[in-house]
Amino acid sequence: MELKAQPGMAGTGVLQRIGGRLGYATDQQHIPGLLHGAILRSRYAHARLLRVDTTRARSMPGVRAVVTAQDVPGVNRFGIVVRDQPVLCENRVRYEGDAIAAVAADSPEQARAALEVIDVDYAPLPVVADADTAEQMSPLHGESNLVARDTFTRGDSEAAFARCAVIVEHHYQTPRQMHAFMETEGGVAIPDNNGGVVFRVGCQSGHRDAEQLADILGLKSTQVTVEATPTGGAFGGKDEMTIQPVAGILALQTGLPVLVHLDRFESCRAGIKRHPVSVVMTTGCDSQGRILAHRVDALLDTGAYASLGPAVLENFLDHATAPLYRIEAYSVSGRLVYTNNGVSGAFRGFGGNQATFAVESQLDALAEKLTMCPLEFRRINLRTADEPGSRGQPVRWTAPPTDVLAAAAASPLWVPAGAAARRRWLTGTGMAMGAQGNGLGDGLPDSGGGRVSLTAEGRILLEFGFADYGQNLAEAITCLVCEGLGCTASDIDVVLGDSRGPDSGPTSASRSSVLVHGVLANTLPRWKDLVRGQAASLTNLPPEELDCGPGGLFHNSRQILSYQELAEKGQLAPMVVDASQAFPVAPDQDQPVGRYLQLQIATVARVAVDRLTGRVRVTDLHHITAAGRVIYPPGYLGQIEGAAIMGLGMTLTEDMPTREGRYLADNLDQYMIPTIHDAPDQRVDVLDNTPKTDSFPVRGIGELGIEAVAPAICSAIEAATSIRVQRLPVDPGYLLSALCAQEKKRS
């Protein structure tokens, strides 16, 4: 069913955003006594630090504090998976964004001027610039530049290859994509009266940041508060801490609030990126088109620090096993290495979309060898909904994969490819499918809490720890609460992303909606009972005859108490219900692997390739999603559309290349993200066959839209030109020369 655009809720958050009245963390410029922080970054991609002298900087006008590694009160390391990144480098810098010192001053200009006179002596070291040879280079950490390696196997793939009628082997490369959130990393650290610090910062996990910050600042975790809302875009790029540690140290040193806001140049240089992947895939099938064997050898460049790299590797390999397809035997392995090429970490898709690009391209290549329709080739290899997942684990789909494929086959975009000879634009349609799991997966501890209460003013208050970056989570919560209580949106307030509230875990891994639904399914009935009990004691009516409704409590369809009256009169007991929800995992598994809750998408793309320039224009995208119930339709549509255009950028223009460990782009004039003119018309169709008995009918869809875009576009380019692109972003020069070679052959 097509998901049509429909009017949004237009709540206060939305209207404040449009009217410029919503203050982001980096808008807090007028707090009394505010100081401005600035960070000295490394001049080299790799060097030993011989001397850091801050004497001159300390005497500069307006300077209140200058800090280096020795001023870090607690642990000078952070990192979500591996704490390997120094807040301020002690004796070695490992990428050109590494922080060496920081200044707090009365004005931003004074802070930057002070950075200029910090004297640093470097002894440059050989740069580990190439992931391919990183393991032979002297290690950046510990014993080796190999951070992690993993292999997933199933059956005897060598024996299976021996039985294949057709085998294809290709090398795929994906770019170092930048999140390019519009609000660059920043926020303010405010000392409180008890030696603690309150952070208002753009981030994705206030609670987890608070724990790490307490260790760094030498404080108790109760002394650190993080307000993570609102954030001006994140996409994984604010999952790891950014400016929080430095801002906290400066705030403690000066006793004053300190604002640190990276400008775009510094954000490009210091911020996290998507892991570039280089992968060789070998896939074989029998003469009927049944895939028998699959081999993967991947290399991921995590840069100077691990960040979430090991988890990205796991998710990449998971997706490289081709979760949607039945494959007799596979051997899927990958390595994650340290280099001096910036830092890569979490990014929407989390390695999965890089793998799906390669897997789906392999399927097209096999189908072509067999002169089989690529859709038919997929159909005979797709799993059924009741089969286990590709790693043998139980999985829960929301629709049979063949239904998703059938809907893609029925797309109106399948009009004949090509164009009359000598026409400028070559057009073609292609498609790809993708699977996306919800949750942190692989047996990692994963749970999240939430709270419902009645405020003294009679508002129904919902609190979750998830950060709000406009992903419409507040609207989805509102819809679910209205449904559960029968109240209206105007009865409800939603507070997100405050570490003083319930800990919901990180706002990542497409996990929020699943946990919100679980928490509400648990809390709302209990809260309703509590409220009915209070109302009953106030009205002397039997509680089972009372019900929540719009504006208040109802008896026989008549309102007997407003929520406000209930709050004023019913102060006998606090009307608060807390709950924590464990993220759903496969039952009866001692060692859970992969992800249990699975979603699917098929993306059909239509492109026009310019014969004069080799440029690709995507004219249409049509997505079919099987991802559970739609809670808030405009939010669902926006997530799929937004992720898809992010995927389009990665496919066509976005890359942050490095040379000798230096990024070659430093702002949005060289790093090209899509504009409105690059964004095609999109259509989203929703397939939802979730069984009525499914206790988790709501799934998280924040990453699904990016999953299959790149291979769908490349498949469409091939339909238009007979040229297959295996390296992203698509190089128009490459396409142009291949087109020229074709013309020459023909003439």
Add this chain to the structure above:
Amino acid sequence: MTRNTQPEPCTPETATFELNGDVISHWVSPATTLLDILRDAGRIISARAGCRIGRCGACTVLLNGQAVPGCLVMAWQLSDCRVETVEGLTEDPDFIRVKEALATESALQCGYCTPGIAVSLVSGLRQHRCGEAVDLEEAVAGNLCRCTGYGGLKRAVDALKETSSET
């Protein structure tokens, strides 16, 4: 190396201009950007430094009715100019239409870029009313949005086009 984003020191002068109907005078270096003056002296938060090179559109404001990136206008260019931001447009009929269209079509997510987009659309609608041929989609081509994929914005533009042709 990052580029030097700071203006060279220069003798400060008074920049006097009209901001959202009020005259403001600010003692600054002539090379200080309008964006910095707005955020600092003007206490305007809707104009935001997304790139500081005129590329992202997050600091778009109206300068004598024309949509411009605030980061590319300098103090010395401001004498006797009229500057409008969304903070000053609350009663403006074009802004009210834009606001309704953006909200109804969910043309925003994080919203950081949205005031700039609203300003660009207001400028487009004003030009349209003055009889100029205006492509509203072109009017926002300089405003980057990373969240939405522009789907809601395209629908908002379509809605504005429809109501514009009616009036």
